Amino acid sequence: MDTDRKTNATAANDRPAVPQTLGFLLLDNFTLISLSSAIEPLRMANQLAGRELYRWYTLSASGAPIRASDGLQVTPDASLKSAPALDWVIVCGGVAPRSSVTPEHVNWLQGQSRQLRRLGAICTGSWALARAGLLNHYECSVHWECMPSMKESFPDVALNSRLYSIDRDRFTASGGTAPLDMMLNLIGRDHGRELAAGISEMFIYERMRTEQDNQRVPLKHVLGTTQPKLLEIVSLMESNLEEPIELDELARYVSVSRRQLERLFQKYLHCTPSRYYLKLRLVRARQLLKQTSLSIIEVAAVCGFVSTPHFSKCYREYFGVPPRDERSGRSSGSGQNIERPPGSGFAGAPLSDDPVSGALLALASAQGEPTFASLSRLN
Known part of the structure; x- marks a missing residue:
């Protein structure tokens, strides 16, 4: 019993002091969907916990209204000079980031x-x-359209094609709805997986994607228009996953030799044609395992594998886990209880000379919701 109390006390002490204060720096032509995907999980975390775990402010260089890429105009809470003390800073980009970033930023x-x-x-x-x-020297995720220019301009950044990356005190997401997955992961680390799962349920978000999930970068964007035959071959592969086409037949389709086909893949995709084809089938299998109720035998058949043992062997070699474990979602770690701070009401209102955070307004309006404090834990 004493051991349990010590464990719970240690877990409570490891949690960040609340509320954590976030500043969202809006660049010109930022994407509104990415901003919403990052802020909404914070709002719901507060609602489900029944207290203010997170507080957020939108910022621009001068504090003047700033326009999103869809034309909507947002009035920030503060300028950079008047911003309150922050725990996290998140830069919200969008169209033409090169021209949007200023020396002041x-x-x-x-x-x-x-x-x-x-x-x-x-x-x-x-x-x-x-x-x-x-x-x-940090792992970094960015929208695939921005990857080539970033690789050229910032060679010391460890760019990857993942949906999001969390590397020590840096966290980056590729855009669209990927910030939602990243924020769920960060909230889970701070306050337990139970809260992250509850937020996901409220947003009818069936699967929280992990750091291992990749963006699907269009091959045309990677290769440009210089290799039409290679693009055609890959398109044929993608259209024929259930019944894979023999490599000799693929070569005949686009009027190249088998040897030319292999050279194209080695030069531009850095692997053999058969390896690339296998990757396409395994990635498709992973999607089906995570997003459908098809049995493992059915997934193997739909993705062109003649036997389940062969499928399982290939899957384990590529992803590091067997299909059975992928389907069950086995992972380490356990949720932590969420504790309400001593006293009643919300934790700490902003100082009078600070801008007003929308977090408090959202939390106040959420008190009438049936889910309010549904995941709080009392000692």
Whole structure:
């Protein structure tokens, strides 16, 4: 019993002091869907916990209204100079990040880094952190459209094609709905998997994607228009996953030799045609395992594997887990209880000279919701 009490006390002490204060730096032409995907999980975390775990502010350089890529105009809560003390800073990018990032943004972000803030970015906001030199030797995710230019401009950034990356005190998401997955992961780390799962249920979000999930970068974007035959071959592969086409037949379809076919794949995709074809089938199998109720035998057949043992062997070699474990979602770690702070009401209202955070307004209006404090835990 004493051991259990000590364990619970340690877990409580490991949680961040609440509320955590986030600043969302909006760049010109930021994408509104990415901003919403990042903020909404915070709102729901507060609602389900029944207290203010997170507080957020939107920021722009001058505090003047700023326009999103869809034309909607947002009035920020504060300028960079009037921003309150922050625990996290998240840069929200969108269209043309190269021209949206100013020296004022860079200087402010570098100052936030010196104050040991947790720094993040969504969509193309990673460009701002990279330009400030704050992503060197960090794993980084960015929208696939921005990847080639970032690779050229910032060679010391460890770019990847994943939906999001969390590397020490840096976290970056590729855009669209990927920030939702990233924030669920971060909330789960801070306050337990039970809360993250509850938020997911409220948003009718069937599967929280992990750091291992990749963006589907269009091959045409990677290769450009210089290799039409290779693009045609890959298109044929993608259209014929259940009954794979022999490589000699693929070569005949596009009027090249088998040897030319293999050279094209080695030069531009850095693997053999058979390996690339296998990857397409296994990635499709992973989607079916996670998103459908098809049996493992059915998934194997739909993805062109002649036997379940062969499918399981290939799947384990590629993803590191057998299909059975992928389907069951086995992973380490367990949820933590969420504790209400002593006293009643919300934890800490903003100081009078600080801008008003929308978190408090949202939390106040949520008190009438049936889910309010549904995941709180009392001692």
